[in-house]
Each structure stands twice: as C-alpha cells, then as structure tokens.
Amino acid sequence: MNNLVSVIVPVYNRAHLVSEAIQSILSQTYESVEIIIINDGSTDGSLSILRDYERKFPEQIRVIDQPNQGQIIARNNGVKIAQGKYIAFLDSDDIWLERKLERQMSLFGPGVGLVYSGTEIINEEGKTIRVEPADENMSGNIYPQLLVKNRMTGGTVVVTAEALKRVGVFSTDFRAAENWDLWLRICKVYQARVVTDPLIKYRVHSNNMSGDTQLMLEAKLKIIEKHCNMESKDPDIARYSRLAHADYHYREGLNYFAKAQYRFARREFFSVLGFSILYEDTWLRLARSLLGERGNRLLRGLK
Known part of the structure; x- marks a missing residue:
C-alpha cells in the first residue's frame, strides 16, 4: 500500500501502560x-498483553x-520488517492524539523526509x-538550526522509508x-515539515533517559x-556549529550552577562567550557564579 504507515513500538516492562499506547494507534483517523x-x-507480563492484541488485530498488529x-x-529490528512507505515511532508509555497521522501525512511531498509536531507533556498519572x-x-531546511538542540520528541516524528534507506537507522554508537x-x-x-500543535502526550517519569543530565550532556558532545x-x-x-558549542558549555554551566559548584560553572560560562558573546543569559549566570555560595544564598533570600 503506497501510503501505509508502519508504527514501531519498542516495549520493555510496560504492562501497566502499553495498552494505552496501542489503543492510541488503533484509534487514528488515518x-x-x-x-x-x-x-x-x-x-512483567507485557508480552501476554501484546499477544492478546496480536490475536485481536492479526491484519494490523505484529x-x-x-x-x-x-x-x-528494538526500533531498528522493527524498521527491518516494516512494509510501509512511511515509518513512525511511539514509545510504549506515550500516547498519540487521534488525528496525529492524518494531520502529518498531508504535509509529505517531494523532497520531504520528515514531519514532526508539538508535544503535550504529561505526568505518570496522565495529567x-x-x-x-x-x-x-x-520547517524546510532545518539542518543548521537542528545542530544546536533537538527540537523533536521522538514519538512526534514520521519519516519516509526512503530516507531511512538512504541515511541509515538509529546508531548504536549512542547511549542517548x-x-x-x-x-x-x-x-x-531532506526537507522537514511541522505541525505546531501537540499531537502526542509524552509521559515524564523517573525512568526517562532525558532526566539524566550527565548522560544527555555526554550525548550532546557526541x-x-x-x-x-x-x-x-x-x-x-x-x-550554528558555534552556537552548538555555546549551548553545550551553557548547559554544562547550568549543571554546575545547580550543584553550587560555582568555580566550574564560571569556567563553562566563560567558554560560552568564546563561541557566542550574547548566548541566552550567560552574562547574568556568569555574574551570579562570581558571587559564590554566600552571594547566591542572599539573592535567593531576597526573592
């Protein structure tokens, strides 16, 4: 089928959440x-739940x-057997809005390899x-801007199978x-297109890799x-490559600042200025790092 979308869902110990994720795909208007x-x-019993869905929807679920x-x-193994012209990804603890694919598929055209959207952040209870x-x-040629920071939650993204065939799948060289x-x-x-509205509910909880600051900084450097x-x-x-370096050192500075390690934070904020003289609020952060623990404690007390 020319317009078939293959949705790849990796599952590891999500028995309490995976049904909600699967139902959100089955409920798509596309x-x-x-x-x-x-x-x-x-x-944890996830496989039993998945097999039940497979039996109920044998033409649609594998x-x-x-x-x-x-x-x-897991994702790469899913891509290998996908039959669709388009490939989408959903983590087993997240949820698609029902018009997600419908709104994105209309944006594909010649030269477009990826379509993504905004995100609704929910907690473990779904609020x-x-x-x-x-x-x-x-939107369009976003490669230079994308060097600075990732703008896309994985579950929002739909790509063409052609794009994956050309550039490859997820790299196992990355831990994050x-x-x-x-x-x-x-x-x-390829060109990118975007739906600015949120089309996915992304669940934040203690197991999210994005919550591991040091891991994400190492990944950003990579x-x-x-x-x-x-x-x-x-x-x-x-x-934008210079801005990417600036952002890396800025994030490192914020990490040290949050730990009250002001000397190391100061070093990182000075590094930011070597790449971009007016990046974010670096000058303010640098000034506060010069105040040290006592000065920052005083400032917090004045708020």
Whole structure:
C-alpha cells in the first residue's frame, strides 16, 4: 500500500501502560497503518498483553519477541520488517492524539523526509504538565538550526522509508540522543515539515533517559563531534556549529550552577562567550557564579 504507515513500538516492562499506547494507534483517523511491536525481553507480563492484541488485530498488529537488547536495537529490528512507505515511532508509555497521522501525512511531498509536531507533556498519572508547541519556523531546511538542540520528541516524528534507506537507522554508537542523530542525518538531505500543535502526550517519569543530565550532556558532545563544523564553507552551518558549542558549555554551566559548584560553572560560562558573546543569559549566570555560595544564598533570600 503506497501510503501505509508502519508504527514501531519498542516495549520493555510496560504492562501497566502499553495498552494505552496501542489503543492510541488503533484509534487514528488515518486508517492505513500497520503496528510492529517489539517486546524487548519484558519480564512483567507485557508480552501476554501484546499477544492478546496480536490475536485481536492479526491484519494490523505484529509482535516480535526478542531477548533484551535495548530500545535502539528494538526500533531498528522493527524498521527491518516494516512494509510501509512511511515509518513512525511511539514509545510504549506515550500516547498519540487521534488525528496525529492524518494531520502529518498531508504535509509529505517531494523532497520531504520528515514531519514532526508539538508535544503535550504529561505526568505518570496522565495529567497535563505543560504544552510545548513546535516552532513554526523550524520547517524546510532545518539542518543548521537542528545542530544546536533537538527540537523533536521522538514519538512526534514520521519519516519516509526512503530516507531511512538512504541515511541509515538509529546508531548504536549512542547511549542517548540517537533520535537527534537520526533526525540530523535525515534533515541534512531532506526537507522537514511541522505541525505546531501537540499531537502526542509524552509521559515524564523517573525512568526517562532525558532526566539524566550527565548522560544527555555526554550525548550532546557526541552530536557536536559528529555533526558540527565551525570551518564549514556554508555560513549557516559554521554559525550554528558555534552556537552548538555555546549551548553545550551553557548547559554544562547550568549543571554546575545547580550543584553550587560555582568555580566550574564560571569556567563553562566563560567558554560560552568564546563561541557566542550574547548566548541566552550567560552574562547574568556568569555574574551570579562570581558571587559564590554566600552571594547566591542572599539573592535567593531576597526573592
């Protein structure tokens, strides 16, 4: 089927949440969908739930059971057997809004390799914490801007199978930010389109990898080393590569500042200025890091 979307869902010990994720795919107003669920060695009864869905929807759902190998390999194994012209991803603890695919599929056209959307952040109980609309300007050739920070929650993204065939799948070289790496590889050679409205409910909880600050900083540095080129002849790539370095040091500075390690924070904020003289609130952060623990304690007391 020319417009078939293959939805890849890796599952590891999500017996209490996975049904909600699957139902959100089955409820899509866009009907040409196959669901490939990879049980990644679950030990909590998830597989039994998945097999029940497979029996109820044999034409639409396929379950692959594998020993635990991690989310990256699980997704890649799903991509290998996908039949769709388009590939979408959903984590087993997140939820799609019912018009998600319908609204995105209409944006694909010649030269477009990726379509994403805004995100609604929910807590473990499913209550909305905040809504994060996507930036309407992050459409078209977004590769240079994407070097600075990832703008896409993985579950919002739909890509073409052609794009994955050309640039490859998720890299196992990454412990985190493998999504960002793949979006960069796609956006380097294809256009992106965006639905600014949130089309997914992204669940925040203690197991989210994005909550591991040090891991994400290491991943960000790996992205910079792989993709950024401050000497590029393309002025946009050179400029945004410098901003990517600035953002990395800014995030490192914030991390040290939050731990009251002001000397290390100061070093990082000075590094930011070497790449961008007016990045975010670096000057203010630098001034506060010069105040030390006593000065910052006083400032907090004045608020």
